[in-house]
Amino acid sequence: MxxxxxxxxxxxxxxxxxxxxxxxxxxxxxxxxxxxxxxxxxxxxxxxxxxxxxxxxxxxxxxxxxxxxxxxxxxxxxxxxxxxxxxxxxxxxTLNICRIICRNCGYEWKEKCEDIKNGIKCPHCGSQNNLICSEDEKNKVCRRCFRHRRGRL
CATH class of the missing domain: 1.10.10 (Arc Repressor Mutant, subunit A)
Structure with a gap:
């Protein structure tokens, strides 16, 4: 396969x-x-x-x-x-595949931005408000992220 x-x-x-x-x-x-x-x-x-x-x-x-x-x-x-x-x-x-970091529990995962319509939750702890999108290990906010330009996070 x-x-x-x-x-x-x-x-x-x-x-x-x-x-x-x-x-x-x-x-x-x-x-x-x-x-x-x-x-x-x-x-x-x-x-x-x-x-x-x-x-x-x-x-x-x-x-x-x-x-x-x-x-x-x-x-x-x-x-x-x-x-x-x-x-x-x-x-x-995809318009974006972002690495999302939960500030509550530190869990990281990748997400396709255009599939998200009603917000996202951390799959680990369920938090919805303390999520950031990061391009690198220094936790800088992704400047090219579609989600931030549209005010989703």
Whole structure:
């Protein structure tokens, strides 16, 4: 049984999910690109980060980032050169996977932020008010955390 894929952290989900030539009417010429492939293009080409920084932002290995980025460039080139439509959908991504620390009992766990709708509780002690999101061992608050930007914690 293969190991399950890790979630890739993305900071952007495009609103427009379909691109292509205006004079193409065939439905069979569609290239499908995943959300994490779009994120790799955004980080590398639009923000101008190097591969290590991009991989850290997406919480994946540099070699995994390189593979995702190469596949994204190949799909964009196929779409432009061969006049195919480009559709963005699917993938194995999350807006955030945060390391949550309970200040009451010190328990740590990882949580997908977009699945949390009615707040979260510590799975160890049940506390709901004394939770922080941390990126590193120094317990600094995660500045890129979707949860803090939306005022969830």
């Amino acid at each position: 293969p190991r399950p894929k890790k979630w890739r952290k993305v900071g952007f989900i495009p609103e427009i999910k379909f691109y292509g030539p205006l004079d193409c009417n065939t439905e069979d010429s569609i290239v499908t690109m995943s959300v994490e492939e779009v994120e790799s293009i955004r980080l590398m080409d639009l923000e101008g980060l190097d591969q290590n920084e991009c991989a850290q932002r997406m919480m994946i290995a540099r070699s995994t980032f390189q593979r995702i980025y190469s596949e994204a460039k190949r799909k964009i080139a196929d779409s432009i050169v061969n006049g195919k439509k480009l559709k963005i959908e699917g993938g194995n991504y």
